[in-house]
Amino acid sequence: MELRLYDTLSKEKRTFVPLDANDVRMYVCGPTVYDFAHIGNARPVIVFDVLFRLLRHLYGEAHVKYVRNITDVDDKINDRAARDFPGLPLNEAIREVTEQTGQQFHADVDALGALRPSVEPRATEHIAEMREIIDRLVAGGFAYVAEDHVLFSPQAMNAANSVLPRYGALSNRSLDEMVAGARVDVAPYKRGNTDFVLWKPSKPGEPSWPSPAGIAAQGRPGWHVECSAMAWKHLGEYFDIHGGGIDLVFPHHENEVAQTCCAFHRERMANYWMHNGFLQVESEKMSKSLGNFTTIHELLKDWPGEVLRLNMLKTHYRSPIDWTMKSLEESKRTLDDWYRVAADVAPGQPAASVVEPLLDDLNTSLAIAALHSLRNSDVSALAGSLRLLGFFSESAAQWEGRKQQATGVDASEIDRLIAERAAARARKDFKESDRIRDELVAKGVVLKDGKDAAGKPVTTWELA
Ligand code: AMP
Ligand code: ZN
Numbered sequence: 001m002e003l004r005l006y007d008t009l010s011k012e013k014r015t016f017v018p019l020d021a022n023d024v025r026m027y028v029c030g031p032t033v034y035d036f037a038h039i040g041n042a043r044p045v046i047v048f049d050v051l052f053r054l055l056r057h058l059y060g061e062a063h064v065k066y067v068r069n070i071t072d073v074d075d076k077i078n079d080r081a082a083r084d085f086p087g088l089p090l091n092e093a094i095r096e097v098t099e100q101t102g103q104q105f106h107a108d109v110d111a112l113g114a115l116r117p118s119v120e121p122r123a124t125e126h127i128a129e130m131r132e133i134i135d136r137l138v139a140g141g142f143a144y145v146a147e148d149h150v151l152f153s154p155q156a157m158n159a160a161n162s163v164l165p166r167y168g169a170l171s172n173r174s175l176d177e178m179v180a181g182a183r184v185d186v187a188p189y190k191r192g193n194t195d196f197v198l199w200k201p202s203k204p205g206e207p208s209w210p211s212p213a214g215i216a217a218q219g220r221p222g223w224h225v226e227c228s229a230m231a232w233k234h235l236g237e238y239f240d241i242h243g244g245g246i247d248l249v250f251p252h253h254e255n256e257v258a259q260t261c262c263a264f265h266r267e268r269m270a271n272y273w274m275h276n277g278f279l280q281v282e283s284e285k286m287s288k289s290l291g292n293f294t295t296i297h298e299l300l301k302d303w304p305g306e307v308l309r310l311n312m313l314k315t316h317y318r319s320p321i322d323w324t325m326k327s328l329e330e331s332k333r334t335l336d337d338w339y340r341v342a343a344d345v346a347p348g349q350p351a352a353s354v355v356e357p358l359l360d361d362l363n364t365s366l367a368i369a370a371l372h373s374l375r376n377s378d379v380s381a382l383a384g385s386l387r388l389l390g391f392f393s394e395s396a397a398q399w400e401g402r403k404q405q406a407t408g409v410d411a412s413e414i415d416r417l418i419a420e421r422a423a424a425r426a427r428k429d430f431k432e433s434d435r436i437r438d439e440l441v442a443k444g445v446v447l448k449d450g451k452d453a454a455g456k457p458v459t460t461w462e463l464a
Contacts, residue, residue, distance in 0.1 A: 003058060003359045005241070006318060008249060008273040009170050013361050018240050019271060024055050024064045025239035027231045027270070029248055030120070032071040033101035034080040036295040037108055039308070039323060040245075040279040040286055046309055047276045047317040047362070048243050049114040053390055054358050057350070067234045068117040069227060070105075072098040072124050073207055073220055090205040108296040111305035113390040121230040123221070124207070129229035130221045131212035133263045134198045138213045142262040143198055146189035148217045150199040155179070155192050157258055163267045167258050170273060171250035196255055197222040224255035231269070232260065242270035246277055277320045294323070304402060306391050307332045313364040313389070336403070338371070338386060341379050343396040348380035350388040364389075403463070414445055418459050421447075 003016040018024045028048045031037055048066075055064045077097055078090065085093035110116075134150050137143035142160070143152045154167040158175055168175045175194065182193035201219045202208035208218035221229075231239065237260065244253065253273065260269040281292045299308055311331040315321040351374055357366035367389070374382040386392045394402070401411055417436050424432040437447055444464045452458045 001356055001359050003054070004361055005272050005274060006361045007271075008275050009268075011172075014272070016240075016272065018059065019238070021059055022063050024059050025235040026052065026055070026064070026066050026241040026243065027227070027235055027239065028066070028068045028117075028242075029227055029244040029252065030068040030070050031101075031105055032074045032076060033098045033105060034074065034077045035101060036297050037105050038286065039281070039294045039296055039299060042109070042112055042296050042308065043279050043312060043317075043321070044243065044245050044276050045109050045114050046112055046312045048274075049112075049390060050313065050358070050364060051241070051243075051274075051362060052115060052117070053388060054362070057355075057388060065119070065235065066115075066117040067119045067121065067231065069230045070098075070102060070120055070122045071223065071226060072102070072122050073226070074223065078206060091207060094207060104297065108300065111300050112296070113306055113309050113393055115390070119234050121234060123226040123230065126226070126229045126233055127209045127221065129233050130199075130225050131210075133225060133229055133232065133259060134212040136263040137198065137259065140262060140265075142258075143213075144191065145213050145215060146191070148201040148211070148215050148219060149189055149197060150211075150213050150215070151190055151195040152198050152255070152258060152262075153192055154194050154196075154258060157262055160262075163265065164261050165257060165267060168254065170257055171254045173250065173254075196224065196251065198225050198259070224252055225259055227252070228256050228259040228263070228269075231256070232264075237264040238266055238268060239270055241272045241274060243274040243276075246275040249273075249275055276317045277315075279321045279323055281323045282325070283322055303328060303332065304335070304399070306393065307335055309390060310335055310368070314368055316365050317362055334372075335391070336399075338375065338382065339392070339394075339396050339399040341375065342383040342386065343392050343394070343399060345379050345383045347383035347387050347392075348378070350385040351378065351381040354381075354385040354388070414440065414443075414461060418447070418461065422457075422459065 004013045005016050006013045026048070028044060031041060052064065052066045077094055081090060081093035081097045085096055088096065134143065137152060138145065138150065142156050143150050154175055157164060157167045168178065178194050179192065186193040199212060199215070199219050199221055201217050206220065208220055211217060211219040231242070242253065257269045260266065280286060281294055284290055284292055286292055286294065296308070307328060311323070311328050312321070314327065314331065351370065353370035353373065354367045357363035357370065371382060371385060374385065383392060417440055421433045421436040424436065440447060440461070445461050446464050448460050448462070450458055450460065
């Protein structure tokens with residue numbers, strides 16, 4: 001069966017045909033590293049990790065390249081650096097913020113079972129590529145210099161008579177309407193009110209680099225051109241899949257397409273544009289002011305990362321998702337059960353009933369329904385399918401051990417008490433053996449006496 005993906009640009013599901021089956025290329029916009037990532041940010045990470053795994057399954061691990069950038073130059077980073085490290089020179093403070101936040105991001109997404117992308121480029125390491133794209137855009141008449149800024153003109157793009165796509169095609173907007181509806185207090189150096197910044201001057205103390213387009217003053221890049229530059233460097237002028245959250249379609253992705261297509265005289269930047277829907281928490285938009293802002297880091301204190309992963313994948317990636325405590329508890333019970341019955345089983349091939357819905361535009365909710373059926377029919381296929389989806393990174397014992405840690409029960413202490421009880425029973429001191437059993441019951445631990453294969457008495461335990 002073939003893979004079909006919904007493409008935001010053509011607004012339909014299309015059969016996925018890689019440009020080069022030996023080198024399948026995907027770019028996903030990554031985090032701006034100034035603060036802990038929230039659970040909404042985890043959605044593209046998990047969704048595109050599933051796609052990365054599926055592509056590797058279909059084309060071979062060595063033939064898929066996944067690039068997810070780190071945006072480490074941004075006003076929010078500068079503000080955070082000045083606030084958190086007032087004693088340091090701004091550039092050093094910025095390095096502190098981006099390094100700490102970057103490490104935290106990795107710890108969080110590793111715990112979610114997400115594979116590291118093939119490349120994780122940093123914006124500050126691709127300034128030369130940004131300058132080159134900007135120079136090409138100025139030379140081509142798509143961008144101009146004004147007051148030490150370089151601005152891109154969507155109107156110049158749409159006036160060009162060439163292969164270029166129409167500005168506004170990805171986000172399904174008309175440039176004329178954008179022009180008519182634009183704010184009136186547009187910066188005076190802009191020729192058109194929809195022109196956007198490719199490069200701007202740095203304020204004293206801010207990170208700065210030599211400018212493109214013959215500008216003498218030092219400056220720094222605009223956000224959109226960062227992704228055009230990093231995608232170009234690592235995936236080329238034209239590649240297979242570009243992804244991100246639905247909020248990025250406009251202006252970020254519209255502007256990426258404009259920059260890349262105009263710089264390289266291309267009709268397209270990516271063959272498929274994929275966008276995940278938004279996440280809200282307990283039916284409300286997540287926001288700091290509503291007090292329901294939930295970081296991945298906080299959630300991982302209460303839930304194993306795989307529970308967060310399963311909970312995310314229960315909803316199809318293009319639908320909005322309502323993140324609730326009730327659903328998390330359900331996801332936890334499901335994984336407890338799957339770990340118990342299948343984590344230590346030799347994994348078989350992923351089941352067709354799981355792979356087929358994934359091939360249909362990543363229908364993870366149907367795939368999960370199929371997993372529930374396999375639970376009662378074929379645990380070996382259940383194990384193989386769960387591994388394909390990025391689950392079962394632990395053994396059943398590790399999962400169980402984590403559960404006991406979470407409930408405050410120390411497994412080695414229980415084992416010690418069970419051994420003492422066995423010794424008491426062996427010397428027929430039933431008063432003592434009953435006392436130990438009662439002590440364990442008080443801890444919420446239930447003992448089960450049985451025999452092993454050789455007929456020797458064994459005691460196992462579980463939490464009540
Ligand atoms: P940001 O750091 O805000 O640029 O976001 C990083 C990624 O997370 C982008 O792909 C966003 O589209 C995505 N994202 C941010 N908030 C949410 C949300 N509430 N639900 C789903 N995706 C989100
Ligand atoms: Zn981007």
